[in-house]
Amino acid sequence: MxxxxxxxxxxxxxxxxxxxxxxxxxxxxxxxxxxxxxxxxxxxxxxxxxxxxxxxxxxxxxxxxxxxxxxxxxxxxxxAAQKRKVLLLVSKFDHCLGDLLYRMRLGELNMECVGVVSNHPSDVLNLTLHEGLPYYHFPITKDTKAQQEAQIKNVIEETGAELVVLARYMQILSDDFSAYLSGRCINIHHSFLPGFKGAKPYHQAFERGVKMIGATSHYVTGDLDEGPIIYQDVEQVSHADTPDDLVRKGRDIERRVLARAVRWHLEDRVLLNGSKTVVFSK
Structure with missing residues (x-):
């Protein structure tokens, strides 16, 4: 069977x-x-x-x-038994990357990581779980963005990656690259979208005195942080929490939100419905 x-x-x-x-x-x-x-x-x-x-x-x-x-x-x-080829993109914050690789090696995620791409060298990462995997260091500047994205596209084509995951990859993708990855690129945003978009959302939340923070996993589109949402989660905070406390709590939310979105995608549980998704979760 x-x-x-x-x-x-x-x-x-x-x-x-x-x-x-x-x-x-x-x-x-x-x-x-x-x-x-x-x-x-x-x-x-x-x-x-x-x-x-x-x-x-x-x-x-x-x-x-x-x-x-x-x-x-x-x-x-x-x-259902076929492992999907996944390319992971990361910058300096490696907690989501480490969590995905750990879950993959435990067998929780039916995926084969075909490589890790970063705009920073591997020695900035605090984990060793990426060792043994192809690591692509593609630096990026404002003037080299197009060339750098072309390098990533070549890796996708050469490895046959079916899914690209932005595991705290802190670069905004160009419209052309976003269109190329349409429906097969998942991002984790460290905020409960649509609120607090862009940079430093936890600091934005702190300034507003929020009582709850969250994270959002979504498909990437040309509109910054506006792609179809796959999964969200929240955690309570208090007036006594500092911005660093919010960041610490946020890391935990980001890990589980991204992992769940990736798992659902790999299990074909997420169907696009215009600017939204239909998620047959389990």
Whole structure:
């Protein structure tokens, strides 16, 4: 038996679920998990189905293509056991990088890290978990931004990276690069967006006297910190907390928020819905 994940979206209409599950039954597929969502605002339908198949997936894929054409599906079909190739980008703050690599090595994240890219040399990092992985030091200045992004793009192409994660990579991507990475680049923003965008959000929060701080994982777009949100979390703070206290607490939130978003993406649980996402979480 092989295990597969099917995702699809389309304009909503009657009969979609019956058609999909019927086609799976005809192929001998056994559904192990299923979720769907009808968006009444956009009139769109979203579905994720995990199934086991004792047979040739190519036969099912070929049969499903006709159904996809009939209903106008945008769809993916992925091997649940296949590790996804992921490229991690980081600057000086390595807590999110270390957490992702640790979870990967524990088997919590079904990914293969194909390399680490940084605008700083590896000796600025406080961890050793990246050792044994390709490390690409690509310095960047205002005048070399285009060339530096071209270097990263070459790494993506050469390694076959399916997902790029900005694990506290403190550089703003160009519009062209953001467009190139559309739908396959996740960022962690150290704030509960849409509030406190840009630099030093914890200091902004401190100045406002907030009682709660958070972090946001989202897909990267050309609009700074405006991409479709995948996951957010918060933690209470008090009047006695200093900016350093907020940063310390924020690091914990950032780690878990980014890790969860990456896991959901790797498990095909996140579907884009315009400027938002549909997340079939577990």
């Amino acid at each position: 092989s295990n597969w994940i099917l995702t699809l979206s389309c304009t909503n209409r009657p009969g979609i679920v019956a058609a999909v599950t019927g086609r799976l039954a005809e192929a001998g597929g056994n559904i192990t998990e299923a979720a769907q969502f009808d968006d009444p605002v956009t009139g769109s339908f979203f579905m994720r189905v995990a199934f086991a198949l004792d047979g040739d997936i190519a036969v099912f894929r070929s049969a499903f293509e006709g159904l996809a054409d009939e209903f106008g599906f945008e769809w993916t079909l992925n091997d």
